[in-house]
Amino acid sequence: MKIYIDENMPHGKDFFNSFGEVITFSGRNVTAEQLKDADILLVRSITKVNEGLLALNERIQFVGTATIGTDHIDQAYLKQRNIAFSSAPGCNKISVAEYVLSALLILAERKQFVLNDKTVAIVGAGNTGSAVYECLTAVGVACKLYDPPLQAAGDQREFCEFDDVLAADIISLHVPKTMDGEYKTFHLFDQGVLQKLNCEQILINACRGEVVDNQSLLSLAQQEKAPILVLDVWENEPNIEKALLPYVELATPHIAGYSLDGRVRGTEMLYQALNQHLNVSPTLNSLDFKDKANIAEITISASISAELLKSLVHLIYDVRRDDALFRAKVNDLNGFDQMRKNYPERRELSTLTLTLIDTISPSSKAIDLNRIGFTVNKK
Structure with missing residues (x-):
């Protein structure tokens, strides 16, 4: 064959x-x-x-x-x-969840807010949305799920309404692209919806570019009326709307699951x-071709604080690397695809084993390192 x-x-x-x-x-x-x-x-x-x-x-x-x-x-x-x-359903759900976590830890530092004080609305509760929910709740973040198709199909989890999504501090999109039908996601966030968001909210799109109307988003951004943006996906890839790029806090070329x-x-x-x-x-x-991680084990003897968590996550994956590369290469010939083709190696949190020594303290109770994705040993 x-x-x-x-x-x-x-x-x-x-x-x-x-x-x-x-x-x-x-x-x-x-x-x-x-x-x-x-x-x-x-x-x-x-x-x-x-x-x-x-x-x-x-x-x-x-x-x-x-x-x-x-x-x-x-x-x-x-x-x-x-x-x-x-x-390959679910193959990159962990990678996307860790992309979202890395981005939010960066924004919390830049915008000077405490991530655990925010509410996150996860739009799409399939494999990827569920992984994002698991990862963020393991950090202690309050999350809501919005997924009318799953809700209608009898999924027993608690779901919120779309008004709750629009009221959340952070909105993270994880839906497939559907062009028509009762649950159409094409331009789910169109001009009318985007206008309901404010400049202090955060909008993350790591699913399909067409879920967000990029031209309406650009128009609002130019008027300083757009939310804080984290965009991994774009309409018309690889020929994206480059005029939108300066208004995006973290921008990457469809590599959240990479x-x-x-x-x-x-x-x-x-x-x-x-x-x-x-x-x-x-x-x-896959174990037959297991690629050894460059950083495989760390011993920790301090309480697991939010600041330490940020250091550990970004030791493995810091989305700022990809944001910087993207901005540097987006105007090159075939820059969008070339970055994907030559994407620097990125590993998942599970490749890092954390050996914890006397780290149980009140400040660490809200952070579940296992559920976040790390491999944990206790001594």
Whole structure:
């Protein structure tokens, strides 16, 4: 078989070379001509898989995306052609949650507020939104969930109303892109909604750029009426509205879920799905390619304060690095995609083992290091 894999999929050849010839490609620029002899096609979110892309291929049997989102895949077309499909739900949820935590710790320092005094409304309570909820509540932050589709489906968690979302100090978006229907998310935050927010609120978008009307956001920002912005995703990627960039407190090129650990999980999930499709037993897992972290263990003998937590989180991932790189490279030729392609290694908090010595004190009770994501040993 010929297996075509996005070049940004870590350990792609390691996982799939036993199935046949592995060929890598540029996800943004791949053509129908390139894929005409593919048996298996494995992509990430920047590749739109539709009739146009597969028009010259008469042999393809399996398409997979190593991402949570699937709006870039024409699943109806795949079904029509009897092409099997799989995604990787939840593969990068931890990475996105840690992106949000890192960003909020930075904003708390810059804007001089106590994070635990704020309320966070999480819009979208699926895999990623739930991971954000788990991470932030482990820090002691009060969080509310908003997800009408899950609520209507009988999810027993407590959900808030949209008015509660608009009243929250911090709003974090984690929904899929849906263009129509009862639960449409395209421009969920349109001009009318954005106008209801104030300059002291924080709006984080780490899901899909089209969930927020970027032109309306730009207009409000130019009038100094926009909330404090953390944008990882943008409309019309990679051709984003660069005029918006100076008004964004933390700006990154769709890399919130781009930890090495999360991307390897995505690759592994497609490997498992392909094995199932071919009715063979998997012989590999991500532990076979476990990349050792540069910083693996720290011993702590002090109380776990908010300031110490910030230092520990940013030791592993500080979003300011990606913000600075993005601003420096966004005007380069293909700068948006080049940063994703050459993204510096980023690990998850679980790769750091914290050995705690006599750290139990009243100031540490509100912070649950295990739930935040660290690996914890106690002595």
